[in-house]
Amino acid sequence: MLMQNPDITKIVHQHVAMDEFFTGGFTVRDKKTMQQQIDADQSAHDAAVELEKIADEVRKCRKCDLGSTRTNAVPGEGRANARILFIGEGPGADEDAQGRPFVGRAGQLLDKVIAAMGLKRSDVFIANILKCRPPENRDPRPEEIINCLPYLQRQIEIINPEIIVALGAHAARTLLNTNKPIGQLRGQFHEYYAGLARPPIKLMATYHTAYLLRNYSQENRKRVWEDMKKVLAELGLPVPQRGKR
Numbered sequence: 480m481l482m483q484n485p486d487i488t489k490i491v492h493q494h495v496a497m498d499e500f501f502t503g504g505f506t507v508r509d510k511k512t513m514q515q516q517i518d519a520d521q522s523a524h525d526a527a528v529e530l531e532k533i534a535d536e537v538r539k540c541r542k543c544d545l546g547s548t549r550t551n552a553v554p555g556e557g558r559a560n561a562r563i564l565f566i567g568e569g570p571g572a573d574e575d576a577q578g579r580p581f582v583g584r585a586g587q588l589l590d591k592v593i594a595a596m597g598l599k600r601s602d603v604f605i606a607n608i609l610k611c612r613p614p615e616n617r618d619p620r621p622e623e624i625i626n627c628l629p630y631l632q633r634q635i636e637i638i639n640p641e642i643i644v645a646l647g648a649h650a651a652r653t654l655l656n657t658n659k660p661i662g663q664l665r666g667q668f669h670e671y672y673a674g675l676a677r678p679p680i681k682l683m684a685t686y687h688t689a690y691l692l693r694n695y696s697q698e699n700r701k702r703v704w705e706d707m708k709k710v711l712a713e714l715g716l717p718v719p720q721r722g723k724r
């Protein structure tokens with residue numbers, strides 16, 4: 480969620496000034512690193528502002544029929560400069576009621592997956608292909624995806640994650656423009672193209688946590704965990720050992 484009015488440059492300078500005061504100014508400081516931090520903080524703030532603008536557009540959107548049946552639109556939430564972007568299919572009943580992604584049982588399971596990865600929900604960004612709930616949780620219709628996808632595409636461009644995790648067949652097939660089953664797509668990295676001028680983003684497809692809940696076998700849980708271990712390894716993050724999860 481967007482934090483209001485953080486004057487990032489001012490805050491960083493205040494920290495630097497305080498540090499210099501306590502060290503007596505004797506510490507040799509790497510000015511380039513400090514400037515890089517200021518730039519990174521500013522860019523995260525700018526990204527958060529842009530994401531909030533998209534969220535406002537989504538909340539007012541009536542481009543497809545789902546705009547008139549939803550309770551709340553669910554634009555997505557999380558860290559604006561997240562390294563990992565999780566993308567599901569669409570909001571369910573709990574998400575529709577709260578206007579937040581992955582807050583029902585499937586969301587609680589996703590929270591557990593994220594925690595098992597040694598991360599917090601606030602470390603990542605979570606969104607869906609569709610921003611409004613299809614009635615009775617039916618599958619998204621092609622015209623709904625066509626109308627809604629530009630919002631997600633803009634979010635991806637702004638967040639510019641290192642890895643996208645596509646949760647389930649609808650997310651993976653839509654983002655990879657394929658009809659292959661999730662069983663064939665999961666477990667390996669694919670490439671998502673956010674535009675011709677940008678390098679592709681690595682995309683890992685895995686089972687949706689709602690599917691996992693319906694098919695809660697040791698084997699399926701192991702498959703998802705294997706997929707997430709590949710994501711961690713690709714990011715150079717520590718991979719928690721089995722038995723410590």
Ligand code: SF4
Nearest residue numbers: 540543546610611627
């Ligand atoms: S599903 Fe997407 S395109 Fe349809 S009304 Fe909601 S935000 Fe707009």
